[in-house]
Amino acid sequence: MDDGLDYFLRQIDPEVGNGCVQEDEELGWGKSLPVPSVQEIVRNDSLCVPESYIQEHQNRPDYHSEVSYASSEIPVINMSLLANGDKDELRNFDIACKEWGFFQITNHGIAETVIHNMKEAIAAFFQLPFDEKKKYAMPANDVQGYGQGFVVSEQQKLDWSDVLFLVTLPPSVRNLKLWPVTLPGFKESIDQYSTEIQKVTEEIFAKLSLLMGMDKDGLKMLHGEMKQATRMNYYPTCSRPELVLGVSPHSDASTITLLLQDDKITGLQIKHKDSWIPVKPIPDAIVVNIGDVAEVLSNGLYKSVEHRAVTNEKKARMSVATFVIPSEEVEIGPLESMVDDKQFPRMYRNMKYVDYLRHTLERKMDGKAHTEYLKL
Numbered sequence: 155m156d157d158g159l160d161y162f163l164r165q166i167d168p169e170v171g172n173g174c175v176q177e178d179e180e181l182g183w184g185k186s187l188p189v190p191s192v193q194e195i196v197r198n199d200s201l202c203v204p205e206s207y208i209q210e211h212q213n214r215p216d217y218h219s220e221v222s223y224a225s226s227e228i229p230v231i232n233m234s235l236l237a238n239g240d241k242d243e244l245r246n247f248d249i250a251c252k253e254w255g256f257f258q259i260t261n262h263g264i265a266e267t268v269i270h271n272m273k274e275a276i277a278a279f280f281q282l283p284f285d286e287k288k289k290y291a292m293p294a295n296d297v298q299g300y301g302q303g304f305v306v307s308e309q310q311k312l313d314w315s316d317v318l319f320l321v322t323l324p325p326s327v328r329n330l331k332l333w334p335v336t337l338p339g340f341k342e343s344i345d346q347y348s349t350e351i352q353k354v355t356e357e358i359f360a361k362l363s364l365l366m367g368m369d370k371d372g373l374k375m376l377h378g379e380m381k382q383a384t385r386m387n388y389y390p391t392c393s394r395p396e397l398v399l400g401v402s403p404h405s406d407a408s409t410i411t412l413l414l415q416d417d418k419i420t421g422l423q424i425k426h427k428d429s430w431i432p433v434k435p436i437p438d439a440i441v442v443n444i445g446d447v448a449e450v451l452s453n454g455l456y457k458s459v460e461h462r463a464v465t466n467e468k469k470a471r472m473s474v475a476t477f478v479i480p481s482e483e484v485e486i487g488p489l490e491s492m493v494d495d496k497q498f499p500r501m502y503r504n505m506k507y508v509d510y511l512r513h514t515l516e517r518k519m520d521g522k523a524h525t526e527y528l529k530l
């Protein structure tokens with residue numbers, strides 16, 4: 155363990171890790187402390203699990219309390235039926251958003267090659283030598299780039315993953331200095347994937363708008379210039395997966411999140427009725443979850459559910475989480491159509507979206523703490 159700790163300390167030395175200040179940035183979304191690359195820790199010594207990654211007992215993935223038989227109950231929505239106005243599928247979608255907050259979508263119309271190229275691009279990035287990846291290191295005053303987010307104290311337990319976090323849409327807000335644009339196909343893959351995800355998002359927004367008592371363009375209009383931010387997660391193997399978490403429990407600060415996960419390795423778990431339920435991958439399906447913004451707009455009817463990721467001993471896992479978020483100036487709060495003083499009293503206060511986002515990024519991931527902060 156001493157070697158691991160020593161390695162950890164060497165890595166957080168600013169000369170080794172990230173931490174340069176990006177000068178031409180206005181006040182951004184937040185910042186995160188530099189941490190070592192887990193991929194490098196494992197590459198140096200596959201048995202090493204530094205103390206800072208070992209979760210407190212009550213937070214460890216406890217394989218006995220995980221309820222895997224319920225995985226098959228996580229809703230699957232056929233997007234083609236939903237888009238074509240199928241009433242039963244609209245009902246399934248409504249139930250999925252209310253009771254689960256998570257569902258997988260099939261027949262979403264995104265070509266297999268687009269999904270394949272996106273996965274290959276991420277794999278190619280994480281396969282680059284560490285010195286290459288460090289060229290895209292998260293600056294000390296930003297949350298975009300290669301590194302890790304939500305690290306706010308040196309005492310905090312760390313997640314067993316490395317991340318490349320980029321704002322991808324609209325193209326005008328990209329910070330291309332943090333994009334590995336010299337990696338063949340990387341930018342093209344993200345361009346195609348984010349454009350396709352946008353189409354699926356608009357379809358989901360149209361149905362959610364109707365269910366929330368607006369016309370079909372309601373959510374789109376309300377978002378102003380909608381953005382996409384993409385978190386590419388790399389979870390190295392871990393010799394003691396029962397002690398660490400790939401991503402700590404959290405809910406997403408998005409309106410919705412669309413997650414592309416590995417076709418074979420299960421890692422994502424969602425909290426449902428007080429149990430952790432693994433989301434078993436369906437090849438080429440995309441996992442969709444309701445984020446904090448949709449929970450707030452719907453006055454709590456749709457649930458932004460707590461989730462986490464676990465690691466395994468045998469295979470590294472990758473995932474791509476695309477967060478769809480409103481324009482920074484948008485005021486988020488329960489929609490009039492979702493509030494009724496007698497039956498559904500207002501549950502959340504209003505807040506400018508960028509202030510909410512900054513609030514979440516100043517803190518460590520912590521279950522449902524962020525939406526609790528907005529509760530009246």
Ligand SMILES: O=C(O)CCC(=O)C(=O)O
Binds near residue numbers: 415421
């Ligand atoms: O890797 C996963 O399955 C989950 C990732 C996640 O929840 C996130 O990036 O917000």
Ligand SMILES: [Fe+2]
Binds near residue numbers: 404406411475
């Ligand atoms: Fe998440």
